[in-house]
Every structure is written in structure tokens, then in C-alpha cells.
Amino acid sequence: LIEENKELLELVKNARIHSGISCIFKRIKPTPEGKAQYQAEKRELDNIVRRFIKDFQREIKERKLGSTMTGLYMGKRISSKDVHRYDKRIFSRKIAPENIPDMAVGIMIDCSGSMYWDDKLEISKRCAYITYAFCQKMEIPCFIIGHTTDDSKVVIFDVAEPKSLDGKDCERIFSLIDVDCNRDGYALRYCMEKLDSMKANTKVMFVISDGQPNHDGYGISQGRADVQECVREFIKKGIQTITAGIGDDAMSVKSVYTQDASPRACAQFLDITDLEKMPKAFIKIIKNYLQ
Numbered sequence: 001l002i003e004e005n006k007e008l009l010e011l012v013k014n015a016r017i018h019s020g021i022s023c024i025f026k027r028i029k030p031t032p033e034g035k036a037q038y039q040a041e042k043r044e045l046d047n048i049v050r051r052f053i054k055d056f057q058r059e060i061k062e063r064k065l066g067s068t069m070t071g072l073y074m075g076k077r078i079s080s081k082d083v084h085r086y087d088k089r090i091f092s093r094k095i096a097p098e099n100i101p102d103m104a105v106g107i108m109i110d111c112s113g114s115m116y117w118d119d120k121l122e123i124s125k126r127c128a129y130i131t132y133a134f135c136q137k138m139e140i141p142c143f144i145i146g147h148t149t150d151d152s153k154v155v156i157f158d159v160a161e162p163k164s165l166d167g168k169d170c171e172r173i174f175s176l177i178d179v180d181c182n183r184d185g186y187a188l189r190y191c192m193e194k195l196d197s198m199k200a201n202t203k204v205m206f207v208i209s210d211g212q213p214n215h216d217g218y219g220i221s222q223g224r225a226d227v228q229e230c231v232r233e234f235i236k237k238g239i240q241t242i243t244a245g246i247g248d249d250a251m252s253v254k255s256v257y258t259q260d261a262s263p264r265a266c267a268q269f270l271d272i273t274d275l276e277k278m279p280k281a282f283i284k285i286i287k288n289y290l291q
């Protein structure tokens with residue numbers, strides 16, 4: 001393990017529920033199947049990425065231009081189109097354009113065995129690629145981590161980094177496979193600590209899962225309490241979490257990350273079953289964070 005990974009994993013171990021749980025850290029190797037899938041799907045997915053960028057740039061443009069608030073009872077500027085109003089709300093003022101904060105994004109993908117069913121992992125990989133490619137084009141630092149287990153150990157897959165070491169990170173995304181169980185909170189804390197160490201004004205953790213925590217002494221109730229505690233802890237540090245669900249399991253993910261939690265201290269939910277609609281929904285959530 002490189003020193004950064006060792007330091008982050010030491011911080012994860014401070015969580016009582018993960019005491020005694022060790023971790024295997026692996027760098028994903030592009031597989032022939034992953035390379036072939038990337039080449040086969042790249043063109044279609046890049047069309048979605050282009051629309052993603054276009055919508056996001058439109059939002060940035062609106063924020064940079066600023067706007068005008070009209071219909072005010074008092075002020076220094078009279079709005080010519082409102083001078084005939086009977087309620088005397090004839091004043092207006094300029095709203096200063098906002099600076100667009102720099103961002104950093106982390107993506108965490110559940111690679112447990114249950115992700116095999118209903119093509120959940122395949123949809124997850126496509127969603128991760130779209131988000132990662134968007135961030136690369138917009139020069140937003142972004143990393144991707146996959147996670148599963150190997151008997152009593154957590155396995156963390158290093159899939160993609162903000163600056164690719166060999167230019168094959170996109171192939172690594174499509175080389176992910178479903179493996180064993182999942183200890184979501186362990187992997188989430190690792191990702192949160194990694195994201196927290198990055199320099200950015202706005203930090204977003206994007207979690208893709210089927211909402212079924214399952215490991216030694218770690219079921220739905222333990223997983224729910226663990227991930228919600230983690231989300232609350234890192235909201236205080238300025239990291240917002242978006243949790244994504246797929247198809248019939250989407251509500252399971254929403255339940256694990258939001259059930260009985262305060263709206264101000266829990267993850268935002270996003271259904272990514274239809275990838276064509278995902279970018280606009282993602283931007284809508286990001287817009288709220290930027291306000």
C-alpha cells in the first residue's frame with residue numbers, strides 16, 4: 001500500500017463497528033472484456049456526457065451572468081416595465097453574479113454479488129463512466145473506488161484517479177465484476193477521508209449501490225446506522241453525499257441512506273435506472289449544493 005492508502009485506512013479503523021476488520025487494497029487491471037465493453041459503449045455514453053456538459057455549462061452561465069430582482073417596494077433603481085403598477089412595487093435591483101466554486105467528486109461502486117442481478121453493476125459502470133468522463137472534461141478532480149469483501153476482509157478496488165497513471169482508467173471502470181459481500185460503511189469512510197483530503201470548495205460523494213449491506217455482523221440495520229453516521233459526520237466537514245439506486249432496488253438504497261434521518265443531515269437520493277435522465281437530475285442536486 002502507498003502511504004496515502006495506509007493513512008486513510010487507519011482513520012477508517014477508528015470507527016468502532018469496523019474494529020478488527022482488515023482491508024485488501026487492489027489496483028484494478030483492465031481486462032479484455034472490460035476493454036471490449038468500453039469500446040462498444042463509448043460512443044453512446046459520450047453522447048450523454050456531451051449533453052451533461054452542455055446542461056452544466058448553461059447552469060454556470062446563468063450563475064455567472066447574475067439576474068435582476070423586480071417588484072420591490074423600495075430601492076435605488078426604478079424598473080421601467082413596472083412604473084404603472086398600482087401596488088407601487090416599482091423598484092428593482094441587480095443580483096450579483098455568483099462565483100462557481102471548484103469541485104471534487106468521489107464515486108463509490110458496490111461490487112457485491114447481488115449487483116449481478118438485473119444488470120445493476122452494468123448500469124453502475126455506465127453511470128460511473130458518464131460522471132467520470134464529465135468531470136474529466138470539466139477539469140473536476142474525480143476518483144472511483146469499488147468495494148466488496150473477501151471472507152472477513154474488506155476489498156477496496158482503486159479504479160480511477162483524477163490524474164490517470166496510464167490513461168486506462170475508463171477501461172478499468174468496465175473491468176469491474178461482482179464478487180462477494182459488502183461492508184458499505186467501511187468503504188464509504190475510506191472514500192470520505194480520501195475526498196476530505198482533496199482541495200476543493202464543493203465536495204460530492206456519489207454512492208452507487210443496491211442498498212443491501214451484508215458482512216460479518218453487519219446487516220441492514222447495522223449498515224444503515226453506520227452509513228448515516230458517516231454521512232452526517234462528513235456533512236459537517238463540507239462533503240455532501242448523493243446515493244444512487246437502480247430499478248426495483250432503488251428504494252432499498254434510499255432507505256439505507258435516508259430512513260429516519262434529518263433531511264439536512266442525510267444523503268440526497270438519485271434514481272439512475274434511466275441514464276438519459278441522470279445528468280439533469282444530478283445537476284439539479286448539485287445546483288442546490290452550490291446555492
